[in-house]
Amino acid sequence: xxxxxxxxxxVTGSAAAQTLPILDQNPTRLPWYQLQTxxxxxxxxAGFDQTAQQTARRLEQVxxxxxxxxxxxxxxxxxxxxxxxxxxxxFVTMLPRHSEFFAVPPQDxxxxxxxxxxxxxxxxEFRHVVQYDKALQGLTRLAYTVFGNTAFSALTLGVPDWFWxxxxxxxxxxxxGAGRGRMxxxxxxIRANLLAxxxxxxxxxxxxxxxDNVPNHYVLGYFMSTYLKRNYGADAWSDVLNxxxxxxxxxxxFSNSVKKTTKYRIEELYRRxxxxxxxxxxxxxxxxxxxxxxxxxxxxxxKVFTNYQYPQYLSDHEVIxxxxxxxxxxxxxxxxxxxxEKKLFVPGLFNNPEMLSVAAGKICWTEYRYDVRFGQxxxxxxxxxxxKNGQVNRLSSHSRYAVAALSPDxxxxxxxxxxxxxxxxxxxxxxxxxxxxxxxxxxxxxxxxQPRWQDDNRTLVVVTRKKGGKTIQAIxxxxxxxxxxxxxxxxxxxxxxxxxxFVFFNSPQSGIDNIYALNTKTGxxxxxxxxxxxxxxxxxxxxxxxxxxxxxxxEGYRIAEMPIDTASWIxxxxxxxxxxxxxxxxIRQEPGGEQVRRALTDSVPPTADxxxxxxxxxxxAINIYSWGPVVSSDGQSGTVGLRSQDLLNTTQxxxxxxxxxxxxxxxxxGNLSYQGLFPIIDVGFQRGRRxxxxxxxxxxxxxxxxxDSWNYNQLNAGIRIPLQLxxxxxxxxxxxxxxxNLQQVSGYDLPVRPVTEVGFDRxxxxxxxxxxYSRTLKQSKRDVAPRWGQTxxxxxxxxxxxxxxxxxxxxxxxxLYVPGLGKHHSLRLRAGYQHQMRGTYRFAAxxxxxxxQSYVSYDHLRxxxxxxxxxxxxxxxxxxxWVYIQRVxxxxxxxxxxxxxxxxxxxxxxxxxxxxxxxxxxxSFVFNVMRLRTPFEAGVRTIYNLKSGEFLVQPLVIGIGF
Numbered sequence: 001x002x003x004x005x006x007x008x009x010x011v012t013g014s015a016a017a018q019t020l021p022i023l024d025q026n027p028t029r030l031p032w033y034q035l036q037t038x039x040x041x042x043x044x045x046a047g048f049d050q051t052a053q054q055t056a057r058r059l060e061q062v063x064x065x066x067x068x069x070x071x072x073x074x075x076x077x078x079x080x081x082x083x084x085x086x087x088x089x090x091f092v093t094m095l096p097r098h099s100e101f102f103a104v105p106p107q108d109x110x111x112x113x114x115x116x117x118x119x120x121x122x123x124x125e126f127r128h129v130v131q132y133d134k135a136l137q138g139l140t141r142l143a144y145t146v147f148g149n150t151a152f153s154a155l156t157l158g159v160p161d162w163f164w165x166x167x168x169x170x171x172x173x174x175x176x177g178a179g180r181g182r183m184x185x186x187x188x189x190i191r192a193n194l195l196a197x198x199x200x201x202x203x204x205x206x207x208x209x210x211x212d213n214v215p216n217h218y219v220l221g222y223f224m225s226t227y228l229k230r231n232y233g234a235d236a237w238s239d240v241l242n243x244x245x246x247x248x249x250x251x252x253x254f255s256n257s258v259k260k261t262t263k264y265r266i267e268e269l270y271r272r273x274x275x276x277x278x279x280x281x282x283x284x285x286x287x288x289x290x291x292x293x294x295x296x297x298x299x300x301x302x303k304v305f306t307n308y309q310y311p312q313y314l315s316d317h318e319v320i321x322x323x324x325x326x327x328x329x330x331x332x333x334x335x336x337x338x339x340x341e342k343k344l345f346v347p348g349l350f351n352n353p354e355m356l357s358v359a360a361g362k363i364c365w366t367e368y369r370y371d372v373r374f375g376q377x378x379x380x381x382x383x384x385x386x387x388k389n390g391q392v393n394r395l396s397s398h399s400r401y402a403v404a405a406l407s408p409d410x411x412x413x414x415x416x417x418x419x420x421x422x423x424x425x426x427x428x429x430x431x432x433x434x435x436x437x438x439x440x441x442x443x444x445x446x447x448x449x450q451p452r453w454q455d456d457n458r459t460l461v462v463v464t465r466k467k468g469g470k471t472i473q474a475i476x477x478x479x480x481x482x483x484x485x486x487x488x489x490x491x492x493x494x495x496x497x498x499x500x501x502f503v504f505f506n507s508p509q510s511g512i513d514n515i516y517a518l519n520t521k522t523g524x525x526x527x528x529x530x531x532x533x534x535x536x537x538x539x540x541x542x543x544x545x546x547x548x549x550x551x552x553x554x555e556g557y558r559i560a561e562m563p564i565d566t567a568s569w570i571x572x573x574x575x576x577x578x579x580x581x582x583x584x585x586x587i588r589q590e591p592g593g594e595q596v597r598r599a600l601t602d603s604v605p606p607t608a609d610x611x612x613x614x615x616x617x618x619x620x621a622i623n624i625y626s627w628g629p630v631v632s633s634d635g636q637s638g639t640v641g642l643r644s645q646d647l648l649n650t651t652q653x654x655x656x657x658x659x660x661x662x663x664x665x666x667x668x669x670g671n672l673s674y675q676g677l678f679p680i681i682d683v684g685f686q687r688g689r690r691x692x693x694x695x696x697x698x699x700x701x702x703x704x705x706x707x708d709s710w711n712y713n714q715l716n717a718g719i720r721i722p723l724q725l726x727x728x729x730x731x732x733x734x735x736x737x738x739x740x741n742l743q744q745v746s747g748y749d750l751p752v753r754p755v756t757e758v759g760f761d762r763x764x765x766x767x768x769x770x771x772x773y774s775r776t777l778k779q780s781k782r783d784v785a786p787r788w789g790q791t792x793x794x795x796x797x798x799x800x801x802x803x804x805x806x807x808x809x810x811x812x813x814x815x816l817y818v819p820g821l822g823k824h825h826s827l828r829l830r831a832g833y834q835h836q837m838r839g840t841y842r843f844a845a846x847x848x849x850x851x852x853q854s855y856v857s858y859d860h861l862r863x864x865x866x867x868x869x870x871x872x873x874x875x876x877x878x879x880x881x882w883v884y885i886q887r888v889x890x891x892x893x894x895x896x897x898x899x900x901x902x903x904x905x906x907x908x909x910x911x912x913x914x915x916x917x918x919x920x921x922x923x924s925f926v927f928n929v930m931r932l933r934t935p936f937e938a939g940v941r942t943i944y945n946l947k948s949g950e951f952l953v954q955p956l957v958i959g960i961g962f
Contacts, residue, residue: 019682020673022722023649024375026084028676032615032648039063039074043615043647044081051103051118051422052081056610058122061599065175065592066123067130069234070241074133077126078647083420086351086368086380086400090121092128094149096625096645099125104418105447107353107403109494109506110185113178114469117447119600123175127168132156134238138246148626150643158254159244160206160266161933166221167237170229173222174586175596177490181222181583184513184534187277188552189215190223192533194278195285196554201876202270203884207928207935210326210782210874210887213305213556217933220270226582227273228262234589236261251930252881266931267881280580284511287578291530291568293551293560296335300325300556304782307557308335309537311548312358314387316541319548320344320358321559327782327823329729332363332385335559344385345392346729346778351380353403355450355495355537360410361387362431366401370724373678376649382415382434395434406431407453414451414460414477424448426460428477440480451475454498461485461498463505467602472496472503472518485520497538504528504538504547509572511579515549517569526569529562540564617676621651641669650676658688665689665709679719682739686714692757694750708750712758715742718768730775730789737770755842755857758805764841765801770794776817784869784889785826789817795846799839807839811846813863825870834861838902850895850918852943852952858899858914867893886935887926894919917946924958936960 173179641656667688718739753759
């Protein structure tokens with residue numbers, strides 16, 4: 001939950017007047033307040049007082065324990081509580097330095113477990129703060145003093161991603177009673193690979209794969225950071241970081257710092273960690289007595305990781321499941337025990353609550369719904385798919401339902417609603433129109449996960465997380481009468497499914513997640529499944545004879561089925577806890593663990609409330625986070641300046657002094673972007689000198705080269721309106737901009753000027769407008785481009801105010817994505833038209849132009865392009881410790897342009913026309929350098945000009961990863 005820092009800010013070029021990045025904001029009308037504590041400033045929106053006070057107390061309670069093993073107590077930090085979103089997340093960033101907690105508890109039971117959501121974030125995210133402030137020493141502190149947070153952040157890139165997140169997961173596991181290191185589901189992927197004999201190389205585990213399931217850096221980091229602590233002490237990482245930050249500039253300096261502590265390089269530390277955990281897991285497997293199940297046949301190739309999850313019976317032999325994977329976007333499919341797999345429907349921005357509901361011929365799920373303009377406002381809506389007619393019905397709009405389930409007769413829904421005040425409630429809805437029938441009161445603010453209906457269409461069965469842990473409750477949906485079916489415990493139970501007098505649920509009681517059954521009449525519990533890696537999401541066939549679930553393999557989740565035989569169930573009291581508890585030594589090593597766990601159960605009396613005050617956006621609009629010199633990536637220019645961004649992402653300021661090495665000129669600049677309103681307001685100014693050399697007679701021999709320097713002023717002011725329009729499987733967005741541009745020169749003494757320059761002590765007063773729209777199908781990781789989609793854009797630049805410099809250009813272009821011959825291939829067709837009016841000034845091109853062809857300005861310009869993209873290889877190649885190549889891609893293209901202009905020839909107007917054709921091939925590689933997780937993409941472009949016969953080879957940089 002740590003954001004990668006946008007290092008491109010550290011390598012930008014000369015900061016000419018430019019538009020600053022678009023950030024996510026809350027609606028302007030939302031009032032904000034702040035709490036001041038000894039070590040934190042907590043910002044929160046109106047109506048969030050109680051939760052803010054509780055979070056501030058938690059942060060102070062964990063401040064010293066979380067800091068202890070890294071031996072660093074951080075500076076005071078601003079923490080922002082976001083309550084307008086339905087996405088559960090949190091992050092820490094240095095640009096500018098602060099943390100944000102998204103205050104909506106997740107329905108995913110394998111994220112927070114039995115922890116309260118904001119308590120987990122307080123521990124995990126604050127550990128990132130400690131990690132960052134640990135860097136304030138040696139050369140990194142010097143970089144911070146001279147350059148600010150931008151350079152400081154760049155020097156932390158040598159610390160692998162897996163350390164940041166793994167160390168934070170290890171800390172949450174050791175200090176709380178329910179961190180992710182305690183959950184069998186957390187290490188499911190790595191356990192499956194090792195037990196299947198898939199021992200990936202270290203570069204592959206860090207960089208990833210387009211074929212295999214490579215668990216993320218949280219999992220890798222947890223085991224590697226824990227292995228080092230287990231064997232070298234709780235303070236070992238503090239020693240490693242001390243060595244690294246003293247001088248982090250040379251390659252693999254982090255690995256060398258680890259070697260000085262452990263005598264092993266990173267690669268050897270990885271190998272030893274994997275051998276250690278594999279040995280424990282193999283011993284665990286030897287003790288298992290497995291239950292048999294039949295796996296449904298699927299289309300997925302064993303060569304590409306694919307998941308089939310959350311099965312629900314459609315009939316006694318048909319099952320609906322969610323299919324996803326490296327090569328497939330999330331989609332509902334029908335699996336037939338007696339027939340082939342059938343694709344059913346592709347949902348939109350799927351809000352995955354780890355469950356699916358099917359009843360009365362309908363599928364029910366929830367999707368995210370982004371606000372059209374403000375990126376911090378994200379709602380969730382309920383959708384129904386009718387299996388008979390294929391129609392989709394949206395039952396809610398701009399709502400906050402995290403999960404929903406249909407009643408057996410299909411007349412009602414139960415949904416979990418997370419209010420903006422951090423209150424959780426069960427809501428009963430009419431399944432026909434989405435109208436709220438009842439809202440069940442929840443005075444203790446318990447958290448409900450994945451509710452289901454019993455067959456009576458009235459009683460709800462739900463996992464309830466209380467302050468002391470989890471239980472299963474039966475709730476009358478009409479009277480709100482509740483009954484605990486299990487004692488409250490720290491077991492991370494989930495996924496209830498009622499059937500007759502039983503309730504099936506998931507539990508990690510044995511050390512592996514399996515399906516258990518509770519007899520609600522006797523209170524007896526039984527273990528139903530014993531699978532090698534885990535079984536999840538039970539469902540019962542309509543005839544009551546079989547139970548279906550998904551379990552995990554190295555190739556992905558698969559749907560498995562077994563007969564219901566109550567006589568074979570094992571009483572829970574006889575189930576042996578075989579947990580590996582790899583985190584065990586950390587509990588003894590971490591100081592303050594008991595103090596944190598006692599605080600998280602509210603056994604520590606609260607102190608008085610922290611002082612509250614109104615937070616003014618205007619008074620805090622300036623928040624400088626970076627300063628000093630910045631050198632461009634090509635080394636040809638640089639700036640000395642300040643960057644500012646307020647904590648609520650409304651105001652960005654960028655000012656400074658720049659130097660252009662090519663022209664040997666100096667300029668100073670300032671850019672302001674206010675993004676708190678519906679339109680983004682931008683103002684940019686630049687003043688400085690330019691220099692050039694031109695041939696003034698354009699005759700052979702070209703011996704009249706003259707040079708000149710002049711002063712210039714440039715002002716840009718205008719608005720942008722970015723719009724998020726996605727409502728389905730197609731990602732839709734639109735963008736509008738309108739800018740006034742002033743360019744003014746003085747001291748220009750050359751007798752001629754290029755038509756694209758101002759010159760002659762003149763001024764250009766121009767307006768420019770832009771409009772674009774994009775609609776593209778969601779992509780899987782293996783797709784090289786959208787397989788379906790449309791794009792269109794239009795530009796108009798003009799000089800309506802008159803003056804000596806006049807000109808006008810408008811252009812429109814469109815693109816169409818269609819599937820290629822292979823599953824992950826894509827064909828893009830483009831066409832454009834531009835009209836450049838005659839005048840004393842000519843604007844830059846408003847449409848694309850053939851690659852490899854120098855731009856020529858025409859009165860009328862028509863362009864067209866065909867581009868075919870495809871993956872060639874998905875290898876796992878390593879070049880020493882320097883490069884790991886995971887993909888090879890190719891793009892073939894054909895570009896064409898036709899230009900026409902009216903010219904004077906001997907006093908008569910004539911039309912001239914030219915055509916240009918280029919074709920070529922791009923070959924690019926997706927790779928990781930020096931064991932960094934962030935991928936790069938670069939390669940080579942070959943271009944053949946069909947008109948001139950010229951052949952060009954150019955370097956190609958597609959993505960720098962950050």
